Amino acid sequence: MPRWKALPEELDPQVAEFTGQLRRLVDRSGLSVAAVADSTGYSKTSWERYLNGRLLPPLRAVVALAETTGAHPSHLTTLWELAERAWSRAEMRQDVTMEAIRVAQARAALGEFETEPAEDKPSAKAAKSAKAAKDTKGAQPAQAAEPPRTAQLPQVPRGTELPSSADFPQWPALAEPSPVPAVAPAAPATPAAPAAPVHRRAPRRGRPVMFVVGAVGAVLVGVAAVLLLNLGAGPEKKAAAAPAAAPSEKPVLPAGVHCTGAGCVGKDPEKMGCGGPHAITPSRGVAGRAVIEVRYSKVCHTAWARISRAAQGDQATISAGGHSATAQAERDGDAYTPMVEVTGDPAKVAACETTVAGVKSCARPVPATSTGSAGEAPSG
DSSP states (O other), X not given: OOSSOOOOTTSOHXXXXXXXXXXXXXXXXXXXXXXXXXXXXXXXXXXXXXXXXXXXXXXXXXXXXXXXXXXXXXXXXXXXXXXXXXXXXXXXXXXXXXXXXXXXXXXXXXXXXXXXXXXXXXHHHHHHHHHHHHHHHHHHHHHHHSOOSXXXXXXXXXXXXXXXXXXXXXXXXXXXXXXXXXXXXOGGGOTTGGGSOOOEEOOOSHHHHHHHHHHHHHHHHHHHHHXXXXXXXXXXXXXXXXXXXXXXXXXXXXXXXXXXXXXXXXXXXXXXXXXXXXXEEEEEEEETTEEEEEEEETTTTEEEEEEESOOTTOEEEEEETTEEEEEEXXXXXXXXXXXXXXXXXXGGOEEEEEOTTSOXXXXXXXXXXXXXXXXXXXXX
16 A cells, blocks of 8 residues: 555646655655654644645744754755646635635626516516507597598708798698688788798708818817827936936945945955944854854845854755855864845855865754844854
8 A cells, every 4th residue: 555645646746756755755765744844843634634635834844844854954945836836726726616616606696687587577467468459449430430630741951041921821720720710810811911021041061060160170289289289398307217217227325335235146245345333143052052043134135054163074954035155164163155136035045064074054044132123143
């Protein structure tokens, strides 16, 4: 029966590679899961989840496993960073999928409520149409019996001028019908009324069109003038704004500091001015008489490992952000490594001392002082 269960098929390849590396380290050491839990300080249940790919272990658990099995912590830390990014991407995709499922379920539920009233509407419409049909059948005989009340007006000839009332003397009688005339009309016998016809001309449609065209032309001229003024003043504004952006290109460093960030990688912290008052000690470890420390400079955004009171030949190693550096103690027992860039929490930077006999001891985070910062040290 194999010792390990098969990893889940949906597990990301980078997470699967990292989990397989953890399993190989445990197999190579000959330790059981319970022994690994006792050595690292994490429970047996947690390590079973880590080694079966159900949960990604924290960085401190990985460093503790490296110390227990004698593996190089920097290489294992690099694989953990890649697995951690892949794990975050998988969780994000799962959240998006679950959100899409919830949205689809909500739309389906709302669709069921909308279809129920829609089925009742045709019956109501059918009842209304049937009632309207009955009303129209009963009203058709009454409408047929009624005579037309008004006669049709004569069609107006199309032209540039409208006809006057004198051209059609029968219009007043047709436009204003009266059932019983109160007075007998005597005016139609005199033909003198058409002597002064009032001619009303149709409004000319050309004038509004010309007005609109003129207004649009004036607007276009104004827009063109504004654009020409902006083009003429544009280069001067850009030339005046260019010097304002120049100071943000390079950060201002304190006196004596000569680098920052990636520009400090692999360089001496004392020569670059990153040590001394600009450095603190976020992590420290003790192995016999020897002391291993992580020195971090907030100004330079870098860290380096320092050993003191060590035997000649002992090594100090630091790793962070995929970079690592090593230094070897001289006869006086002191040494420090070149710098590596730190972009996150300096307490997570791994620094270990390896003696000539092969014994390894790593630094642990130092508790914060009353001022809220890690322990200080007088030198670099």
